[in-house]
Amino acid sequence: MRRALALTWTLSTLAALPAAGATFDFDHAPGRLPKNVVPLDYQLSVTPKLETRTIAGTESVRLRVTAATAAIVFNSLNEKLADVRLDGAPVAAVIADDARQITTVTLARPAQPGEHTLSFSYTALLETQPHGMFLQQYVKPDGTRGVLVSTKMESTDARRMFPCWDEPAFRATFELTVTGPSAWATVSNMPVARREEHGGLATTTFQRSPAMPSYLIEFTGGDLAAISAQTEGTALSLWAVRGREREGQMALADAQLILADYNDYFGLPFPLPKLDAIAVPGGFSGAMENWGAITYNDKLLLLNPDSTIADRQAVFSVQAHEIAHQWNGDLVTMAWWDDLWLNESFAAWRAANETDRRNPSWKWWQQQDAAKERAMRSDARLSTHPIQQPVADELQAANAFDEITYEKGQSVLRMLESYLGPELFRDGIRRYLRARAYSNATAGDLWVALAQASGRDDVVQVARDWTEQPGFPLVTVTAGCSGGVRTLTLSQHRFLVQGDDPNAPRWRIPLRVRVGDAVPRTELLVHDGQQSAAGRCDEPLSVNAEAIGFFRVRYDAATFATDVRAFARLPEGDRIALLDDAWALSLAGEQPLGSYLALAAAMGRNHNSRAWDQIAASLGALERDERGSPGHAAFTARARALIKPMADSLGWDPRPGETPDVQRLRRTLRFDLGEWGDPHTLAEARRRFAHFVTDRSAIRPDDQESVLTVVAHAADEATFEQLHAIARGEKDEAAQRRYYLALMQVSDATLAERAAEAALSAEIPPQAADLRLHLVTALAGRHPALAWRVFTANADLLLAPYPKYAPLITSQEIPEVFWEAAEPQQLEAWVRARLPAEMSPNIARGMEAVAVRRAERQGLMPAIDAWVRVR
Ligand SMILES: [Zn+2]
Numbered sequence: 114m115r116r117a118l119a120l121t122w123t124l125s126t127l128a129a130l131p132a133a134g135a136t137f138d139f140d141h142a143p144g145r146l147p148k149n150v151v152p153l154d155y156q157l158s159v160t161p162k163l164e165t166r167t168i169a170g171t172e173s174v175r176l177r178v179t180a181a182t183a184a185i186v187f188n189s190l191n192e193k194l195a196d197v198r199l200d201g202a203p204v205a206a207v208i209a210d211d212a213r214q215i216t217t218v219t220l221a222r223p224a225q226p227g228e229h230t231l232s233f234s235y236t237a238l239l240e241t242q243p244h245g246m247f248l249q250q251y252v253k254p255d256g257t258r259g260v261l262v263s264t265k266m267e268s269t270d271a272r273r274m275f276p277c278w279d280e281p282a283f284r285a286t287f288e289l290t291v292t293g294p295s296a297w298a299t300v301s302n303m304p305v306a307r308r309e310e311h312g313g314l315a316t317t318t319f320q321r322s323p324a325m326p327s328y329l330i331e332f333t334g335g336d337l338a339a340i341s342a343q344t345e346g347t348a349l350s351l352w353a354v355r356g357r358e359r360e361g362q363m364a365l366a367d368a369q370l371i372l373a374d375y376n377d378y379f380g381l382p383f384p385l386p387k388l389d390a391i392a393v394p395g396g397f398s399g400a401m402e403n404w405g406a407i408t409y410n411d412k413l414l415l416l417n418p419d420s421t422i423a424d425r426q427a428v429f430s431v432q433a434h435e436i437a438h439q440w441n442g443d444l445v446t447m448a449w450w451d452d453l454w455l456n457e458s459f460a461a462w463r464a465a466n467e468t469d470r471r472n473p474s475w476k477w478w479q480q481q482d483a484a485k486e487r488a489m490r491s492d493a494r495l496s497t498h499p500i501q502q503p504v505a506d507e508l509q510a511a512n513a514f515d516e517i518t519y520e521k522g523q524s525v526l527r528m529l530e531s532y533l534g535p536e537l538f539r540d541g542i543r544r545y546l547r548a549r550a551y552s553n554a555t556a557g558d559l560w561v562a563l564a565q566a567s568g569r570d571d572v573v574q575v576a577r578d579w580t581e582q583p584g585f586p587l588v589t590v591t592a593g594c595s596g597g598v599r600t601l602t603l604s605q606h607r608f609l610v611q612g613d614d615p616n617a618p619r620w621r622i623p624l625r626v627r628v629g630d631a632v633p634r635t636e637l638l639v640h641d642g643q644q645s646a647a648g649r650c651d652e653p654l655s656v657n658a659e660a661i662g663f664f665r666v667r668y669d670a671a672t673f674a675t676d677v678r679a680f681a682r683l684p685e686g687d688r689i690a691l692l693d694d695a696w697a698l699s700l701a702g703e704q705p706l707g708s709y710l711a712l713a714a715a716m717g718r719n720h721n722s723r724a725w726d727q728i729a730a731s732l733g734a735l736e737r738d739e740r741g742s743p744g745h746a747a748f749t750a751r752a753r754a755l756i757k758p759m760a761d762s763l764g765w766d767p768r769p770g771e772t773p774d775v776q777r778l779r780r781t782l783r784f785d786l787g788e789w790g791d792p793h794t795l796a797e798a799r800r801r802f803a804h805f806v807t808d809r810s811a812i813r814p815d816d817q818e819s820v821l822t823v824v825a826h827a828a829d830e831a832t833f834e835q836l837h838a839i840a841r842g843e844k845d846e847a848a849q850r851r852y853y854l855a856l857m858q859v860s861d862a863t864l865a866e867r868a869a870e871a872a873l874s875a876e877i878p879p880q881a882a883d884l885r886l887h888l889v890t891a892l893a894g895r896h897p898a899l900a901w902r903v904f905t906a907n908a909d910l911l912l913a914p915y916p917k918y919a920p921l922i923t924s925q926e927i928p929e930v931f932w933e934a935a936e937p938q939q940l941e942a943w944v945r946a947r948l949p950a951e952m953s954p955n956i957a958r959g960m961e962a963v964a965v966r967r968a969e970r971q972g973l974m975p976a977i978d979a980w981v982r983v984r
Pocket of ligand 1: 402434438456457
């Protein structure tokens with residue numbers, strides 16, 4: 114049974130809907146497995162066998178049968194069960210269907226309601242890609258090869274390690290036992306209960322876990338070492354390949370801070386006795402919030418003198434995300450994958466708040482604006498989906514992990530928090546967690562808690578408008594002026610970059626209206642023609658102060674002109690919102706490109722890094738569209754002139770007391786000046802690179818990306834070989850990634866072929882296999898046809914490190930990357946041939962992105978040429 118989603122009501126029909134949507138009810142939670150047999154406790158014992166790449170296991174599951182049944186049905190994949198018994202008696206038949214990933218046990222006689230025990234032995238595969246229990250090869254700090262075993266279960270891969278009820282509503286307790294080499298350190302969700310050595314092996318049993326879903330099970334074993342600390346009664350450890358654990362000191366300090374902050378924010382202390390962070394050398398590219406034992410790609414946890422500020426920021430923000438999941442996701446889990454956003458949007462929003470609060474100089478929410486804009490770009494297309502989206506069966510769950518679930522979800526929660534106020538919002542979340550702890554939840558549970566905590570019913574309707582409908586609105590602001598006093602008339606319609614939505618959806622829009630430099634006031638836009646007093650007519654105006662709202666705004670010409678005049682003095686977030694909107698409106702053909710460029714030209718020497726970042730990225734997009742056209746040289750000259758005064762005022766090297774934000778701005782502008790052919794920038798980058806060839810400390814890690822990219826872009830064969838030799842010889846993986854990525858920026862076609870060969874070669878160490886796809890897509894920036902040829906010929910190799918996300922990447926990201934590399938029909942045919950039919954909605958999203966990009970280029974070219982001519 115599924116709840117109705119994707120509702121396209123109008124405001125007048127909203128009142129008739131149930132107040133908050135369905136709340137959690139186990140019997141009616143969606144899923145494929147029958148609900149009449151419920152696992153209560155697993156006793157699981159596994160022996161991973163490295164030589165044969167298999168797992169030998171025994172399993173005993175205590176079950177509650179709620180209605181008499183002749184069969185027991187659960188998930189399995191590539192497993193062989195033997196000696197299957199219920200309450201000690203052999204069963205009649207066992208059929209494993211790997212296509213459906215389901216095993217059906219037919220009982221000798223029906224099981225009556227009550228508790229029973231299902232037991233069996235089994236074999237499974239020890240995987241070599243990061244799903245289920247997998248073997249990970251890596252190069253050790255001393256250059257020798259090592260191997261470890263780890264796990265990655267979300268969404269549906271616990272069933273690869275052991276037969277189980279692998280749907281999130283089936284919470285159970287787990288007692289895990291693992292037998293492996295006695296030299297191994299072993300980590301799981303819970304602390305070690307007992308350990309026995311026998312011969313060269315050790316058998317480790319971990320304490321029984323609290324009730325949790327199967328996708329949160331974790332085990333890592335290998336030659337690992339840890340550093341440890343204590344926070345408010347919780348033992349915190351950071352595990353890494355032996356010899357690298359000290360590189361986790363910063364991460365461990367962050368984890369202490371974050372855990373204490375979350376204990377306070379959520380109002381419930383972290384519920385397990387310990388929390389481990391495990392740095393897995395490669396294998397998978399992100400991090401996974403296993404309860405009590407979070408696994409990270411080691412680049413997201415370990416820092417050394419070669420690390421950049423961006424690496425440092427990732428260490429904090431990714432931990433802040435995964436630790437937030439220990440409450441939102443682990444303690445309280447979404448009932449079904451259609452509410453994945455309850456996990457991911459929440460963790461993303463909580464992490465951004467925490468990162469911003471603890472590192473104010475990073476201006477983290479401003480940096481997150483770039484992610485919000487990416488989500489708005491996708492969400493401005495007809496093929497987008499609501500934050501809450503149908504997930505027909507759990508095998509499709511992985512396709513929900515996209516920018517709508519993460520970035521739009523994070524932005525919408527921020528908007529709701531701003532609307533209710535941070536205290537009431539926090540109280541609602543505390544109430545929600547207390548009510549649903551050690552269980553599951555739906556969006557309805559959250560809305561009920563927010564409404565109860567705030568005493569405001571309207572929050573439910575606002576929240577549902579934004580989570581159950583696709584897309585977002587464009588707010589039109591028309592100012593009327595009488596005696597110098599301004600009155601706004603407000604209206605809305607769905608913002609689409611192409612086409613129209615016949616359903617004409619509506620939103621209750623939380624505006625934050627700022628006049629001049631006053632503190633913003635909150636106002637809910639409910640009906641078209643709504644009027645609002647807004648100060649004097651000559652004061653700047655924003656109805657999306659601090660760029661918190663997930664909507665676009667179009668101001669009437671006079672108000673826009675007032676904002677342009679005051680642009681350099683506006684609060685930073687208001688300035689960013691104006692730039693974002695003007696750029697999006699010009700791409701959609703709703704406002705002339707000149708309006709956007711007028712804002713860009715009004716920046717002056719303002720140090721607002723995100724604003725400049727936005728301008729540089731937009732000019733970069735225009736530059737790309739102009740490539741190969743007669744107007745290219747004139748355009749780049751004009752673009753350089755726009756950013757060069759700012760770049761020159763910042764110079765090349767950091768100054769004492771500068772924030773990371775300003776340093777980032779300097780790198781962005783230098784990078785673009787180089788890209789757009791500024792001879793002084795190229796000469797200085799080459800001079801610095803010449804030193805770097807003999808002395809790796811000559812360019813700070815933070816500056817390497819921009820300097821090396823500029824050099825690589827203009828590289829001749831000798832320079833290419835110098836950079837290639839540096840990349841090949843580098844031992845530090847983070848530095849090596851930077852060097853190879855720079856190598857992909859070569860302009861010369863012959864050298865680009867050699868860059869492609871390097872990306873595919875065994876020069877890339879096994880733990881960096883995920884880098885290959887990044888390299889080939891980076892190559893697409895300057896050599897789309899070559900990159901497409903290389904990608905299609907090697908897609909299996911390039912996508913292998915992403916077993917969970919490969920369908921999503923193939924359907925939605927690949928068309929967008931290669932939009933100009935091949936004809937749309939050719940792109941679509943290739944994608945369709947690789948994917949099952951149920952991926953059609955995702956393919957439609959990818960292909961709409963291609964169509965939009967092509968149309969944008971066509972629309973922009975004349976506007977760019979006009980801008981270049983006018984001086
Ligand atoms: Zn997450």
